[in-house]
Structure formats: C-alpha cells, structure tokens
Amino acid sequence: MKVLAGTNAYVSQSGLAPELLAAVNLRVSLINGCAYCIDMHSRELRELGVSSEKIALVPVWHEAGQLFDEREKAALAWAETVTRVSTTGVPDSDYEAVSAHFEDKELVDLTIAISLMNAYNRLAISFRNVPAGAAG
Structure with missing residues (x-):
C-alpha cells in the first residue's frame, strides 16, 4: 500500500488539474463498478466546485455537448x-x-493516474469497501 500511496502523491503533484483527475477517477470507477470509489470521487468533485450536472454526466460525457472541454x-x-x-x-x-491534448509527460502522468485508479478499484471491490453512508 505504501507504493500505491507514493504513486498517488506523485500523481497529485503532477500538475494535472485536480478536477480533471477526479473526473477521470470517477469515470474509471464507474466502468469498474466500484461503489466506494464512485462515492468518494463524486464527493471530491463537489468539494472542488464542479457542478452536480457535470458530475452526473460523467458516465455519458460524450453526449454532454460542450459541458466538457x-x-x-x-x-x-x-x-x-x-x-x-x-x-x-x-x-x-x-x-x-489524447496526444493532441496532452504533452508527453502529462500523458504518462494521466496514464499512471488511470492505472492507479484501476488498482484502487480492484482493492476496494475485493475487500468489500462500501460508500461512507452505506456502512452499517
């Protein structure tokens, strides 16, 4: 877990916008069906000031017109x-x-972030983590 935490710290300081990373983490978590991570990254996006509409449309971003740049x-x-x-x-x-929108280092960092989120999803699902409000 220390390695994952270190990688997460690296990604957080990579220079990629926190809102972008949180949206990517939410999308990965939606694909993988990780309720714990979906809840966490939806909350994170709200805390970062992202609108409820935009958060709700992450699963169908390609149909959301100009809401996403x-x-x-x-x-x-x-x-x-x-x-x-x-x-x-x-x-x-x-x-x-993707290369048209991200420089080489940014693309490497983005890919690391995506890969890391996939790892976290697998851990959370495997160890039965549930959203904060669902623990009982």
Whole structure:
C-alpha cells in the first residue's frame, strides 16, 4: 500500500488539474463498478466546485455537448481505453487523439493516474469497501 500511496502523491503533484483527475477517477470507477470509489470521487468533485450536472454526466460525457472541454473529453476517452485495454487494446486513433491534448509527460502522468485508479478499484471491490453512508 505504501507504493500505491507514493504513486498517488506523485500523481497529485503532477500538475494535472485536480478536477480533471477526479473526473477521470470517477469515470474509471464507474466502468469498474466500484461503489466506494464512485462515492468518494463524486464527493471530491463537489468539494472542488464542479457542478452536480457535470458530475452526473460523467458516465455519458460524450453526449454532454460542450459541458466538457476538449481536454477533458480526451482524458475521459483515454480513461475508457486504458481501463478496457483487455477488450479493446489501445487503438492508434485513441493514442493520437489524447496526444493532441496532452504533452508527453502529462500523458504518462494521466496514464499512471488511470492505472492507479484501476488498482484502487480492484482493492476496494475485493475487500468489500462500501460508500461512507452505506456502512452499517
């Protein structure tokens, strides 16, 4: 867990916007069905001042018009690609699309963040973590 915590600290200080990272973490958690992480990152987005409408539309960001900017859309699409790598691979077109919005270091950091969230989802689901309000 120390390694994951260290990686999380690195990602937090990477220079990527906290709102972007939280939205990506929420999207990954939605794909993986991690209720604990969905709750945590929804709360985080609210605390960061993101509107309820935008948070609610993260699962369908591609249908949300201009609510998400191009960089956010690229990050969310990349989150989906990396999270679903076992079924979709990483098409060149997806890599080219995200590369148009992120410099090399940013893309590495974003990919680390996505991979880390996938690891946290698997841990939370495996060890039966539940949302804060559902513990009983």
